[in-house]
Amino acid sequence: MNKTIIININGIVFHIEEDAYEILRSYMTEVKRHFAYSTDNEEIVQDIENRLAEMFTERLTEQSKQVIVQQDVVDITARMGNVNDFDVEFDDQPFNEMRTAHRSLFRDPEDRMIGGVCSGLGHYFDIEAKWVRLIAVLATILWGTGLIVYLILWMVTPRAKTRADRMAMKGEPINLQNFKRNLDEEIDALQQNLNQAGTQLRPGLNATEDFLREAGDRTGTFLTKVLGIIFKIVGAFVIFVCCSLLFSSLLGLLFIMGFFDGHELDTFPFNVINPDYQSPIYFSAAILIVIPLIALILFALRVLFNRKITGKTTSFALLIIWITGLGIAVFYGAKVGSEFKSEARYEQQSLMKAYPVYHIKLNKQRFFSKNDSLNYNVTFNGRNGKVKMASDIGEIKLYVERSDDSTAFIVRDFSARGRDFESALRNAQKSGYEFVQADSILTLDKYLHFPPQQAYRDQEVKVTLKVPLNTRLIFDGEINSIIRDINLRDCLPEDSEWETPSEWIMTTTGLKCVNDSSNEGIR
Structure with missing residues (x-):
């Protein structure tokens, strides 16, 4: 089995x-x-x-x-x-010997006028398709039945989709030899058609090639002119912008180096630079900005007028000047950076009069008068008797804590940086932060203040207000900008104004809002 x-x-x-x-x-x-x-x-x-x-x-x-x-x-x-x-060579065999198989009726998709029915009938009856088409036309004209028969055959007759179908349609035996012969005939026919198509299309292709070449030349010429105009417009715009920036840079350099002897530019980042380093740093910064602008202007002029404006000597000189400015900037930048190497701090403690309730306010003045300077024992020479306070630098942190006894006092912890500990300590000692107590009203400064030519060295002050247990404090809303650990708005209604005061009480665990129900009974 x-x-x-x-x-x-x-x-x-x-x-x-x-x-x-x-x-x-x-x-x-x-x-x-x-x-x-x-x-x-x-x-x-x-x-x-x-x-x-x-x-x-x-x-x-x-x-x-x-x-x-x-x-x-x-x-x-x-x-x-x-x-x-x-x-075995089959080319010498008679043609009729190759068509001994039974023919099948198919529609011929390769030789068709409409649906390939007539060519399929031609193969089936072994006659040329043109005679079948002629019979169909005459039958349609004379009797009117040709079109109906054609449509019926179109619907019921299958299309010769595969090579085997085409071989059965022509009556060829469906074997390997005829598959091979059919394939070779298709390849030869395809090659012949391609050759004929190439021969017929060559004149048209040559004409098309000439047309495309001429159109490409004209298009290239047009685009070249348009791009040239665009480059000139862009070049003129670049020259205008660079000249404006160059003028602004030079004007800014003169302003910085000459306006009030450079002492009024106490905002960041100008206040970071030591007074002795200001001139070379500003000069090097101007070189780093001006030289590229000049080079860009010269390049735009070269593009605009299509000719060389400067020689190699001028270009090399501009490069040397720019590298020199870069070296100066790096040198003095490193010296300024070294001023932040070490940190030092010192502390001042001041007693306050004890009151059961304090009203904490914020002093937003940015200048001291001459009398204020005398009262606060500020002995350095401020211009016109005024000492300028920093606005955007010098962080102030306010903390409120419970004192160990019935006394109230303020601790001011100053810190700063310098090249070494001694210079950092001097920078911290030059920082000033004041407060004023008028009865139960305590007014705190919003800003640190420095001598007129004091450079910024990460100055900071931590202000700690220590009050006895059960002391009430009424904070103005502006105090929220410097106070830490608590948010004064947590003790206010959501729709209240920013300046609305809030009342707090010192408990054993720290400040608590008076309006908080959990604080009832604490006095």
């Missing part, structure tokens, strides 16, 4: 004996190897598989059996032919 396996050919399932399957598999392997280098080898192999499936189905139906045996495979592959048969 032979072993039976199941195979699938063209979507049709067959039961085949194992020895028969081996013969079929070897046969298909040879076929695939032979057609492997053909342009449409996949289509050819699929057509062959389709034909094999049809022949196996016919054999099983004729013999009323379910399994393909070895003899079936041998007979069918013999009818299909072997690839070794291609060594």
Whole structure:
């Protein structure tokens, strides 16, 4: 008893004996190897598989059996032919010998005027398609039936989709030799059509090539002119912008170096620079800005007028000047950076008069009068008796804590940076922060203040207000900008104004809002 396996050919399932399957598999392997280098080898192999499936189905139906045996495979592959048969020359055989198979009716999609019905009938009856078309036209004109018959045949006649269909339509035996011959004929026809198309299209292609070349030349000329105009407009705009920036830079340099001797520019980043370093740093900054602007202007002029404006000597000199300015900026920048190397701090403690309630306000004045300077024992020489306060630098941090006894006092912890500890300590000691107590009203400064020529060195003050237990404090809303650890607005309604005061009380765990229900009973 032979072993039976199941195979699938063209979507049709067959039961085949194992020895028969081996013969079929070897046969298909040879076929695939032979057609492997053909342009449409996949289509050819699929057509062959389709034909094999049809022949196996016919054999099983004729013999009323379910399994393909070895003899079936041998007979069918013999009818299909072997690839070794291609060594035989078929060109010398009579044409009629190649068309001994039964013809099938298909619509020919390769030779059609409308649907390929007439050409299919021509192949079926072995006459030229033009005579069939003539008969159809006469039948339509004389009897009116030609069009109806044509439409009916168009609907019921299948189209020759595969190569096997086309071979059956022409009455050619569906075997490997005819598959090969059909493929070679298609390739020859395609090559011939391409050659004819090339010959017919060559004059038109030459004319098109000339037209495109001329159009390209004209388009290139037009684009060149347009781009030239655009470059000139852009160049003129660049020159205008660079000249404006150059003028502004020079004017800014003169302003910085000459306005109030440079002492009024106490805002960041100007206040970081030591007074002794201001002139070389400003000068180097001007060089770093001006030289690139001059180079950009010269380049724009060269593009605008299409000629060289400066020589190599001028360009080299500008480069040397710019590198020199860069070196100066790096040198003095490093010296300024070294002023932030070390940190130092010192502390001042001042007693206050004790009151059960304090009203904390914020002093937003930016200048001290001469009398204020005398009262606060400020002895450095401010211009016109005024000492300027920093606005955007010098951070102030206010903390409120409980004192250990019944006394109230303020601790001011100043810190700053310098090249070494001594210079950092001097910078911290030059910082000033004052407060004024008038009865129960305590007014705190909003800003640190420095001598007129004091450079910024990360000055900071931590102000700690220590009050006894159960002391009430009413903070103005502006105090929220310097106070830490609490948010005064947490003690206010959501729609209240920014300046609205809030009342707090010192408890054993710190400040609590008086309006907080959890603080009831604490006095």
